[in-house]
Amino acid sequence: METLALGVFVTTVTGRAEATGGIAALTFLPGVLLSPVSGALADRFDRRTFVAMGMLAQAVLAALLTLMAFTGRLTVPAVAVLSFLNxxxxxxxxxxxxxxxxxxxxxxxxxxxxxxxxxxxxxxRIIGPALGAAVLATHGITWTLAVNSLSFVAVLWALWRVRPQPPSARERREPLWTGLVRGARVAREDPTLGMTLLATLAVSALVSPFIGLVPVFAIRVFHEGAAATSLLVGSQGMGAVMAAVLVGPLVARLGRRRLLEACLVFIGPMAAVYWMAPTLHTAALALVGLGALYMGTLTSLNTACQLRVPAELQGRMSGIYSMMIAVGYAAGVWMQGALADRVGVRLITAGCALFFLALVLTQRLLRPEAFAATEAPRAPELVAAPAASPHLDGGEF
Structure with missing residues (x-):
């Protein structure tokens, strides 16, 4: 609901795709530096408590947005600042x-x-935009943001019910900086991890901006408003939910490697079909397929990263994976938004999608075995912890 409301607000007020893309980029930009730190901290502390504190901070920011809307002080610069903090x-x-x-x-x-x-x-992404469009149409952006603020109560209640395994004593002992360096070393020395992370970066930069630019597509290309934006966002969500039901059987039938390869090959052309769709309803139908492929691609990449490392490194690897998404998406959505203002939305976004396809096909041609190792166990010597140092046993973060 918040994404829909703020996207429509910024696009309507400014009339510029660059502004909409810039606001979306600000939400992901902090991940460039903070995601690896978060991953290292998640390997040291109780992950449930850590997530709950972050969700509480997001709830406070959502409440601030609501308060500014109620008092008539909501502006594009204010949205930019709060989006960055969020x-x-x-x-x-x-x-x-x-x-x-x-x-x-x-x-x-x-x-x-x-x-x-x-x-x-x-x-x-299905329920939120539909509800958000209805509330926007009847009560405006203020009540849309208010409902979003209240939703965090359900999130915090759900986290309270989770009972994960606690971190081991060795995870707690490792100093923060040492943990960051170790995670980066493992990612650098494992060719499969490196390739998977680069694929994540490319998807985020060249394909993922379709998420942040949905309001621009609906308003600038089809000359519609919140209802059309809601339809497109909901279509992506519908495709992702359908894919989630099918992923388990597909993995059992095809294996993780073949599923990942198929998603990477087809996601670029499907994104191009979406951006070149002649009508709103054709675009919504294409977005169902794109949402399914996008979910399958990122889920497969994330799973490959997590299974290549032991439990004690999964937080750090998740942080590096999230950093790749943040770097790629922040750069991609701003760049594509800026170029769309000068060249045209369809040409730039479809061109980036087809460029991603060219990268994937080139990789398959030059390294046909590239993804074979995603289903192979990782060599244990690459994930072994460094020898204990007397200078690192005490005074950790």
């Missing part, structure tokens, strides 16, 4: 949340767990 909170929460899931289910169920997590998130 991005800081999200950057601290998201890696710990993914690591919390990894701590709560056995490895053989992890892909399905991430798929179900994506399903519940994308159900919000």
């Amino acid at each position: 991005g800081c909170a999200s950057s601290l929460v998201n890696p710990a949340f993914a690591a919390l899931i990894s701590r709560s289910v056995p490895p053989e169920d992890l892909h399905s767990a991430f798929s179900l997590n994506s399903a519940q998130f994308n159900l919000g």
